[in-house]
Amino acid sequence: MIEVYRGSPNAWECDEMGHMNVRFYISKLIEGLGVFCFKTGMPHAFRPNAPSTVELKDLHIRFVKEAHAGAPIYMRAGVVEIKESSALLYMQLNHLDGAPCAVFRLWIDHIDIHTGKPFLWSPKTIAAFKTIPADMPEKLAPRSLPFDVPPNPAPTIDAALEIGALEIGSGLIMPDHCDVFGNMKTECFIGRISDSTPHFIDAEGTGLSRSPKAHASGPRIGTAALEYRFAFHNTPTAGDIFQLFAGSAGFSDKTFSLYYWLMDPYRNTAFATVQATLIQFDLDERKAITPPAGAFEAIEKVIPRGMWL
Structure with missing residues (x-):
């Protein structure tokens, strides 16, 4: 797996429960997905002039341990399954000591910006996917x-x-x-x-x-x-x-x-x-x-x- 995000929750990202609000878990997931694309041969996937991008089709989130304002967190990502124009990813958001904060399983489609339709991954991206298999602990399964x-x-x-x-x-x-x-x-x-x-x-x-x-x-x-x-x-x-x-x-x-x-x-x-x-x-x-x-x-x-x- 590869690292795709490192940062911490802002105070304004935390809600009346005293921890990071659910929307910002996904915000950081999308940041991590952008870095993942960059590292797997799709550096322009989230730019306005991108020829192609990726879209989430199915997403599972399991919250494990609260994230609080200012606490350092980081995210790692790996590939579970590859299809012609889609892929199943596993992404794990951790606290600084390595304890899991939240885990994400997501199906993404490779989308042509002009048609809005899925199309084939490039050979370069498929090759990159195959080098980063996901390490998914059973205890963190849905x-x-x-x-x-x-x-x-x-x-x-x-x-x-x-x-x-x-x-x-x-x-x-x-x-x-x-x-x-x-x-x-x-x-x-x-x-x-x-x-x-x-x-x-x-x-x-x-x-x-x-x-x-x-x-x-x-x-x-x-x-x-x-x-x-x-x-x-x-x-x-x-x-x-x-x-x-x-x-x-x-x-x-x-x-x-x-x-x-x-x-x-x-x-x-x-x-x-x-x-x-x-x-x-x-x-x-x-x-x-x-x-x-x-x-x-x-x-x-x-x-x-x-x-x-």
């Missing part, structure tokens, strides 16, 4: 969200409405949320979810909270992510409107799983479908806690089941 099952086709908004999914977010894709190609940055997908989650986590009757309440007595409790999986179907561009729907995917002892559909109301299809596994988190003890009795059942009254990845 747990609650498997990565070996392909996503379903993109749903429609009609499907969301039929299920009774709750709309938790909406807005406009702004130009500063987009990359050099005019497409919404990958971190903004998860950023929109993070921004919208309080609209059902904090709903009356669930007994849960996304973030600690001001002047609340007792322990400070928030919600933290353990795993995410993203399937990217269509790419939003500046000026697009989006709607975000949520539904329950079930729960266990301490964890609960949710689906999110980031939808394109103009074309009646999905930009992305997402599944997440979350926990309630004691912000002072920095550990998972058991939610109040009946909390998960209350969530399913707010965001019913029926959605999918």
Whole structure:
């Protein structure tokens, strides 16, 4: 594996949970992907005049150990599988002592900028890929969200409405949320979810909270992510409107799983479908806690089941 990123979280990249917000894990992943491309024969992949680039199609994230403001972190990357115009990569974000912070498994497509279609890797890039096999510790494998099952086709908004999914977010894709190609940055997908989650986590009757309440007595409790999986179907561009729907995917002892559909109301299809596994988190003890009795059942009254990845 090769090193593709070295830095640290800024204070403004950390949220009310006291650790780096999920969107900046992906921001650093994309930085690392750019360096990976540079080191494997694609030095112009993320420049405005690039003849080709790479796009994420399927992404699994497992969060392992929190990253805090100013703490040094670095990322290594390797290749798991190579196909004609796509590849499966493994990227691991570590703390300075080598302890894993987060791990990423991602399918990427090699995209022709002019046609927007996948096309063959160059022989030079394939040769480079073969020199950097991924070292994937079994203990860091996906747990609650498997990565070996392909996503379903993109749903429609009609499907969301039929299920009774709750709309938790909406807005406009702004130009500063987009990359050099005019497409919404990958971190903004998860950023929109993070921004919208309080609209059902904090709903009356669930007994849960996304973030600690001001002047609340007792322990400070928030919600933290353990795993995410993203399937990217269509790419939003500046000026697009989006709607975000949520539904329950079930729960266990301490964890609960949710689906999110980031939808394109103009074309009646999905930009992305997402599944997440979350926990309630004691912000002072920095550990998972058991939610109040009946909390998960209350969530399913707010965001019913029926959605999918």
